[in-house]
Structure formats: C-alpha cells, structure tokens
Amino acid sequence: MSTIVYAARRIVTMNPSQPFATHVAVRDGRILGAGSLDSLKGWGKFETDERFADKVILPGFVEGHSHAYEGGVWKFPYVGYFDRTSPEGKRSPGLKTLEEVVAALAAYEKTLPRDGSTLFAWGFDPIYFTGRRMELADLDKVSTERPVLVLHSNFHVLNANTPVFAKANITRHTNVHGIVKDARGEPTGELQENTAKFLAYRATGFDLAGVLSDEEATWRFARVAQLAGVTTATDLHNPLPDSTVEGYLKASASADFPIRLLPAFAGASVPTAQAIPRLKELMRKNNDKLRFQLVKLVTDGSIQGLSARMRWPGYYDGTPNGVWNVGPDELDRMVLDYHRAGFQVHIHTNGDEASEVAIEAVEKALATAPRWDHRHTLQHAQMADAGQFRRLKALGMCANLFANHLFYWGDIHYAKTLGPERAERMDACGTALSLGVPFAVHCDAPITPIGPLFSAWCAVNRLTASGRTLGEAEKIPVADALRAITLGAAYTLKLDEELGSIDVGKRADFAILDDDPLTVAPEKLKDVGVWGTVLGGKIFEAPRS
Amino acid sequence: MTAPIPFTVIGGFLGAGKTTLLNQLLADTAGRRFAVLVNDFGALDIDGKLIAKHGGDTIALANGCVCCTIGDSLVETVLKLLDGPQRFDHIVVEASGVADPGRIADLGVLDERLVRDGVVVVVDAANVRERAADRRVGDTVLRQLQAADLIVLNKVDLAEDLAVLRCFLSTHATAPVLEGSHCAVPSDLLFGLDRRGASGKPSPANSFRSWSYSWPEPVDRAALLDVLQDATVLRGKGIVRFRDSPDRRSVVHQVGKRVDITDGGPWSDTDESQLVLLGVRPVLGSL
Numbered sequence: 066m067s068t069i070v071y072a073a074r075r076i077v078t079m080n081p082s083q084p085f086a087t088h089v090a091v092r093d094g095r096i097l098g099a100g101s102l103d104s105l106k107g108w109g110k111f112e113t114d115e116r117f118a119d120k121v122i123l124p125g126f127v128e129g130h131s132h133a134y135e136g137g138v139w140k141f142p143y144v145g146y147f148d149r150t151s152p153e154g155k156r157s158p159g160l161k162t163l164e165e166v167v168a169a170l171a172a173y174e175k176t177l178p179r180d181g182s183t184l185f186a187w188g189f190d191p192i193y194f195t196g197r198r199m200e201l202a203d204l205d206k207v208s209t210e211r212p213v214l215v216l217h218s219n220f221h222v223l224n225a226n227t228p229v230f231a232k233a234n235i236t237r238h239t240n241v242h243g244i245v246k247d248a249r250g251e252p253t254g255e256l257q258e259n260t261a262k263f264l265a266y267r268a269t270g271f272d273l274a275g276v277l278s279d280e281e282a283t284w285r286f287a288r289v290a291q292l293a294g295v296t297t298a299t300d301l302h303n304p305l306p307d308s309t310v311e312g313y314l315k316a317s318a319s320a321d322f323p324i325r326l327l328p329a330f331a332g333a334s335v336p337t338a339q340a341i342p343r344l345k346e347l348m349r350k351n352n353d354k355l356r357f358q359l360v361k362l363v364t365d366g367s368i369q370g371l372s373a374r375m376r377w378p379g380y381y382d383g384t385p386n387g388v389w390n391v392g393p394d395e396l397d398r399m400v401l402d403y404h405r406a407g408f409q410v411h412i413h414t415n416g417d418e419a420s421e422v423a424i425e426a427v428e429k430a431l432a433t434a435p436r437w438d439h440r441h442t443l444q445h446a447q448m449a450d451a452g453q454f455r456r457l458k459a460l461g462m463c464a465n466l467f468a469n470h471l472f473y474w475g476d477i478h479y480a481k482t483l484g485p486e487r488a489e490r491m492d493a494c495g496t497a498l499s500l501g502v503p504f505a506v507h508c509d510a511p512i513t514p515i516g517p518l519f520s521a522w523c524a525v526n527r528l529t530a531s532g533r534t535l536g537e538a539e540k541i542p543v544a545d546a547l548r549a550i551t552l553g554a555a556y557t558l559k560l561d562e563e564l565g566s567i568d569v570g571k572r573a574d575f576a577i578l579d580d581d582p583l584t585v586a587p588e589k590l591k592d593v594g595v596w597g598t599v600l601g602g603k604i605f606e607a608p609r610s
Numbered sequence: 611m612t613a614p615i616p617f618t619v620i621g622g623f624l625g626a627g628k629t630t631l632l633n634q635l636l637a638d639t640a641g642r643r644f645a646v647l648v649n650d651f652g653a654l655d656i657d658g659k660l661i662a663k664h665g666g667d668t669i670a671l672a673n674g675c676v677c678c679t680i681g682d683s684l685v686e687t688v689l690k691l692l693d694g695p696q697r698f699d700h701i702v703v704e705a706s707g708v709a710d711p712g713r714i715a716d717l718g719v720l721d722e723r724l725v726r727d728g729v730v731v732v733v734d735a736a737n738v739r740e741r742a743a744d745r746r747v748g749d750t751v752l753r754q755l756q757a758a759d760l761i762v763l764n765k766v767d768l769a770e771d772l773a774v775l776r777c778f779l780s781t782h783a784t785a786p787v788l789e790g791s792h793c794a795v796p797s798d799l800l801f802g803l804d805r806r807g808a809s810g811k812p813s814p815a816n817s818f819r820s821w822s823y824s825w826p827e828p829v830d831r832a833a834l835l836d837v838l839q840d841a842t843v844l845r846g847k848g849i850v851r852f853r854d855s856p857d858r859r860s861v862v863h864q865v866g867k868r869v870d871i872t873d874g875g876p877w878s879d880t881d882e883s884q885l886v887l888l889g890v891r892p893v894l895g896s897l
C-alpha cells in the first residue's frame with residue numbers, strides 16, 4: 066500500500082471546490098488527494114515523484130464517441146489529406162493531390178512481397194482536390210497485377226484498380242447500385258454502396274471487418290488513444306460477436322493495456338428480446354478496464370455522405386433527404402425496450418429530423434415508463450437547433466457534439482450541404498452550454514483522428530480547414546471545452562462519479578501535458594504536447610516521433 | 611453447375627403485412643425448400659409441430675425450410691447460407707420497414723449461385739396514403755413503391771376509397787398490383803411456384819392462370835416484350851430463340867414489371883422456344 070505524491074507545474078482538477086493544485090497523491094490506483102504538498106502530508110508515509118514537475122496534469126481525457134476500428138486501419142497505409150499520427154507515434158503527412166496519393170501508393174507497393182496479395186489503403190480524402198475523381202487508371206499505375214483497394218476517409222466509398230474489377234467481374238453490364246459509371250456507361254473504379262463494395266472485397270478475399278476488430282486492432286486503438294491523452298474511450302457501435310468480446314477481455318486483462326474501454330452494443334443488430342439478456346450477461350464480465358453498459362442506435366446517415374435525415378428545407382444544394390437506418394416507429398419501440406430494461410441509449414443523429422425523432426422517442430418512452438437520470442444521449446446532434454437543445458434539457462438528455470466536423474467538413478457544409486446559417490450553428494456547443502445541456506465533444510475516430518485537445522480546439526475556435534470561422538456565437542471558453550473532454554464526457558457515459566476529475570477517491574487517470582491548456586493562446590490549444598497518461602496509477606509514456 | 615437460387619426481397623413499411631405473407635408461404639411451400647431471412651422471429655407464427663430444430667438464430671422446419679434472423683450483416687447471413695450444407699430452392703429476405711428493397715435485391719448478383727428474382731412490396735391499404743404524406747417517412751414509402759417489381763395491396767377490406775388508392779399507386783409505382791386482405795394473394799405468383807397438376811390451396815377470388823408456349827420458329831423480340839409488359843402478366847420464365855440472335859439461347863425471366871433477358875449459351879438444332887407465363891387473366895391472343 067504505497068503512496069506516491071506527484072508534483073506538477075499545475076494540476077487542473079475539474080473539481081469545482083478546488084480547481085487547481087500542485088500535488089496529487091495516488092494510492093492503490095486511486096486518487097488519495099490533491100492540493101499542496103503540505104495538505105497531503107497527513108495521509109502517512111509517501112514517496113514524492115518529481116518526473117511531472119514541469120508538466121501540467123489534467124484528468125485523463127474521455128473520448129465519448131470513437132470506434133475501435135481506428136486501431137484496425139493502422140495495419141494499412143494512410144493516404145488522407147491531413148497529417149495523421151499512427152499508434153507508434155509516427156506522423157503520416159497529408160497528401161494534397163491525386164498524383165501524390167498515387168505516388169505514395171506506388172512506393173508502398175514496392176515494399177510488398179511479390180505474391181499478388183491485395184494492397185489496401187485508407188483515409189483517401191479527395192474533397193479538397195480540384196479536378197477529376199480517382200479512376201481505375203490511376204490505381205493501375207500502382208499495379209496492374211496486384212488488387213488495389215483505396216477506402217475513402219468517410220469509410221463509405223471505395224476505389225479499386227482494374228485487377229479488382231476483373232476478378233469481381235464488374236463490367237458495364239453489372240446492375241448494382243453504387244457502381245459509378247461514366248457517360249459511356251463504363252465503370253470508373255469507384256464503388257459506393259455496400260453490395261458494390263462487397264463485390265470487390267469478396268473478389269480479392271479481403272476481410273475488412275475481420276482485420277479491423279481483432280485483438281491486435283484493440284491494442285492499436287488503445288495506443289493511438291493513449292498518445293492523445295485519452296484514458297477512457299468508447300467503441301461506440303459494435304454487434305459484439307464472441308470473437309470481439311474475447312479480444313476485449315484478453316486485452317483489458319493485461320496490466321499494459323493503456324485505456325478503459327466502453328463498447329456500445331449495436332442495439333439494432335438483433336431483436337431487443339435477445340439483445341437485453343445478452344448485454345446483461347456481458348456486463349457480468351466487466352472489469353476495471355472494460356465496461357459493457359452502453360447501447361447504441363443509429364437513426365440516419367451522415368451529412369457529408371448525403372444520407373442525413375433533415376427537416377425542411379433539407380440539403381442546401383437540393384440533394385434529396387437521406388435515409389433511415391432505423392426509422393421513427395422502430396426507434397420508438399427499441400428506445401422503449403432498452404429504456405425499460407434500465408439501459409442508457411446513445412442515439413446517432415446527424416440531421417435535425419433524426420434528432421427530432423430521437424428526442425420524441427425518448428419523450429414517449431418517458432411517458433410510458435418514467436425513469437430518472439437516464440441520460441439518454443444524442444450522438445453527433447450536428448444540426449440540433451436551440452429548440453431541440455431546450456427539449457434535451459427538459460427531458461434530462463445529453464448531447465455529444467461532433468466538433469471535429471467544423472474543421473474537417475465545415476467548408477463543405479457552408480458551401481454545399483447546409484448553407485451559411487445552419488453551418489454556422491452546427492455542433493452548437495455554445496447553445497448547449499448556455500442552456501445547461503450536459504455535453505461532450507468527440508472525434509468519431511476513425512472518421513477523424515482521435516485527439517480530445519483537437520476536439521476542444523474545434524469547439525473553442527470553430528475554424529474550418531480553409532480558415533473560415535464557423536459561427537462566432539457558438540464558440541465556448543477553453544475551460545468549458547476542457548470540461549467537455551473530461552468530466553463532461555464522463556457524465557454522458559455515467560462514469561462521472563468514478564473518473565473525469567481529480568478528486569479524492571476517483572481513479573488515478575491523468576493526462577500529462579507539456580503545457581498548460583488554460584494559459585496557452587486558445588488557437589494553440591490543439592498544439593499542446595501530450596507527454597503521456599497515467600491509468601489507475603500506472604504511467605504510460607507516449608513514444609515521441 | 612446447378613441452377614442458381616432465386617432471391618426474392620419482401621419490402622414494405624412496418625405493419626404492412628410482410629410477416630403475414632411469409633407465414634402463408636411457410637405454411638404452403640408447394641414442396642419447395644425456402645430459406646426465409648427475417649429481422650425478428652417474434653412475429654413469425656410457425657406451427658410448433660413444424661419446428662424440427664430451434665438453434666438461436668436459425669429455425670429448421672420439418673418441411674425442409676429454414677428461417678434465420680438477419681443479424682448485423684445481411685450479406686454474411688446470405689453467404690453463410692450458401693456455403694452451408696443445406697440446399698435451398700429459393701431465398702426470401704424480409705427487408706426492414708424503412709429499407710429500400712431495391713438495394714437489397716442487388717445482393718442477387720453477389721454470387722453466381724444466386725439469381726435476382728423479384729422485389730415484392732407489401733402495402734397497407736388502410737394507411738399507405740397517410741404514410742406517404744408524412745414528412746418523416748413519406749419519401750421512404752415512395753422509394754419502396756418505386757423499387758417494387760410487384761405490389762401486394764394488402765388489407766383492401768380496410769381501405770376507405772379503393773379507387774383513389776389504385777390511382778395513387780399507379781401514379782407512384784409502375785409495378786402491377788395484386789389486391790387482397792390478410793395477404794391472401796397467390797404466393798405462386800409472388801414466388802413463381804410451380805404446382806404441376808397437383809393443386810395447392812383453392813385459389814382466392816382473383817385467381818390466376820398459367821400458360822405454356824413453345825415455338826419451333828424464331829420469335830420477334832419486340833412482340834414478346836410487348837406481351838411480357840402487359841400489366842396482367844405477372845411472371846414469365848423461358849428460353850427463347852430470338853429472330854435477332856438465332857444462334858443464342860436467350861433466358862427470359864420476368865417478375866412483375868422487371869424483365870431480365872440473359873444469354874444462355876449456344877442454341878442446339880433440336881431445341882424449341884419455351885415460355886411459361888403466369889397472369890391474372892388471358893391476354894395472349896396476340897401470340
């Protein structure tokens with residue numbers, strides 16, 4: 066029962082009765098106390114550890130909406146537009162033109178064994194490219210023998226080369242939605258719908274789902290989260306097949322596993338009558354670093370994927386309304402079933418019609434089965450307006466806002482999908498804050514890279530990739546943004562009494578920063594270095610690139 | 611290689627009667643082994659005596675049919691079925707209430723062991739117009755109607771104004787419409803069941819008939835398409851020698867409004883064109 070007291074340049078506690086401290090005492094993986102060295106002396110014998118003396122300690126960051134697939138994709142080369150850091154801490158520079166992408170792939174191809182195996186790459190993000198789209202011929206420059214598959218950053222669109230199309234027998238005569246064809250009726254190399262993509266995966270024998278969720282992927286996910294200062298992360302939609310559960314149990318049992326993982330059960334993947342007992346069964350396997358307790362339901366698609374369900378007047382550029390994954394009636398029924406069974410439901414809603422339907426599903430469930438402190442949470446809620454936030458507040462709901470969208474897709478939303486007014490109020494952290502709706506901000510990795518300080522930076526500065534400020538009025542102060550990535554996010558996961566602030570009795574989960582996020586210029590918030598983390602008293606130093 | 615397995619999708623909004631339709635199919639399969647993929651067993655009404663084995667996400671029936679829940683991935687459920695030891699004569703998928711059944715029917719091209727059959731959309735006569743006007747689900751309902759190869763207009767006994775409803779359907783869909791209540795429409799038409807001689811259940815009111823044709827001489831393509839596109843012809847199946855490609859076997863497959871003609875290899879001298887049509891009344895004087 067040893068006690069260690071860590072000294073720091075400053076400790077930002079998120080505990081309102083003592084917002085700042087210089088020392089934190091840790092015993093048995095938990096916080097024994099924070100304050101000055103003097104104030105901690107009464108707890109008995111201790112050792113002091115000065116290694117963080119010039120660092121700033123925050124509660125470990127909580128990523129309320131990410132996916133463990135983030136770990137899986139790093140097995141493969143990243144070819145996106147923006148710089149991105151691998152689980153090993155290596156920085157992949159962004160590729161700014163189609164030619165750069167092809168050149169990078171061709172160079173990578175040379176490093177692969179000459180066995181005809183499939184080359185898979187991910188993160189391709191052509192929306193900022195000018196000129197034509199990627200075609201078969203581009204990837205034929207990478208190889209005319211080896212199958213080449215390039216998945217876009219939205220995880221929705223896939224490009225392939227001629228060998229893939231030949232193996233899959235995709236021709237001008239293949240009548241499947243999502244095989245993009247040119248004016249002459251010939252396939253261009255782009256595949257957009259599940260069936261079309263599956264034709265390519267199947268022909269190449271490439272099992273994407275398999276490699277994305279094996280045990281190794283879980284470890285990579287944990288590492289890439291740890292590099293960003295995260296100590297608790299969600300895998301926010303998983304049908305949880307036995308193989309995945311097995312991987313999670315194994316990984317989380319290891320003392321070296323650097324995060325607490327919260328998988329959310331994909332609530333529509335099986336009928337609720339089967340799901341509820343299964344989830345209850347899974348909860349018996351919970352341990353310190355693995356927590357089954359969340360349910361996720363997905364209502365609509367995504368705004369940039371042109372599949373969000375919007376209220377009038379819909380898409381700015383006239384694109385027809387998106388599609389329901391789970392429609393209004395089915396959502397009512399599922400929310401009620403999970404609500405009755407005592408679960409907290411996280412509902413993916415991008416468009417404002419989807420948010421409306423989700424809010425009403427909770428409203429109806431509450432009328433049928435009143436329940437306090439349910440904290441049902443809208444995930445993304447990107448288009449929610451002030452009226453919807455007032456309803457969230459009235460119903461006791463939370464919101465986890467997709468702040469990273471402002472940077473990555475803000476320009477597209479402004480110009481094409483939402484138009485100026487709705488783009489300026491999207492991911493309305495300012496409204497949530499002023500109305501008192503409990504909220505978090507998130508990355509939705511691997512859609513955007515995991516990095517709570519970056520998400521907080523987005524909420525504070527609301528800058529798009531082109532440098533436009535998107536909605537001055539919705540900016541929030543740095544301190545509130547930091548709360549949203551710690552205690553705020555913990556609240557949306559019902560973990561706020563256990564972690565999320567530096568307070569007596571809570572878990573000793575810390576983010577160790579090189580600088581003080583409260584004193585750096587707000588526009589530098591994303592550049593504050595992360596030295597590493599502490600999880601349950603165990604130190605995890607991040608590798609330095 | 612054995613003949614590919616027809617792949618049928620049943621679409622339609624929640625409560626329209628998709629499950630009723632499937633219950634009827636399973637109760638009277640005309641001796642064919644169906645694999646029926648549903649979202650939830652709960653609604654299926656399978657006679658306990660019929661159940662041979664209940665194993666979690668699969669129910670095996672004594673008549674050789676099997677029901678599976680779809681789970682997280684329809685593609686994987688279908689492939690597992692194809693790779694499994696059991697052989698089926700027909701695969702039927704129940705689409706979710708908000709799904710576009712046309713997209714699901716795409717899976718029919720996924721594997722050469724499958725052939726896309728029809729998209730049957732079940733419509734609730736009592737409330738389809740109200741649903742179609744709903745700002746949240748209206749576009750979903752219309753998308754389903756457009757995707758249909760065949761429409762089953764169910765619960766006509768509950769429809770307030772059938773004439774208006776028929777007019778509504780003809781403006782929003784091009785598929786032929788079968789009317790009934792409690793989904794009492796001939797499943798032979800929907801699934802192309804072949805009951806040579808032996809009669810199944812007595813035919814309901816809007817009984818249908820079948821016609822078989824054979825021609826020794828090559829057939830004019832346009833004339834044949836004209837016949838197939840007649841609204842009263844609901845199913846067609848055959849191998850035809852067209853005048854414009856007399857050396858090739860053209861395989862004709864029709865479900866409702868959808869006609870697929872694919873190449874079936876070289877023609878041998880002794881073969882004759884064969885065509886079987888199912889429809890609701892005789893229209894075939896022109897041939």
Ligand SMILES: [Zn+2]
Pocket residue numbers: 413444445
């Ligand atoms: Zn989502």
Ligand SMILES: [Zn+2]
Pocket residue numbers: 130131132301302509
């Ligand atoms: Zn997500």
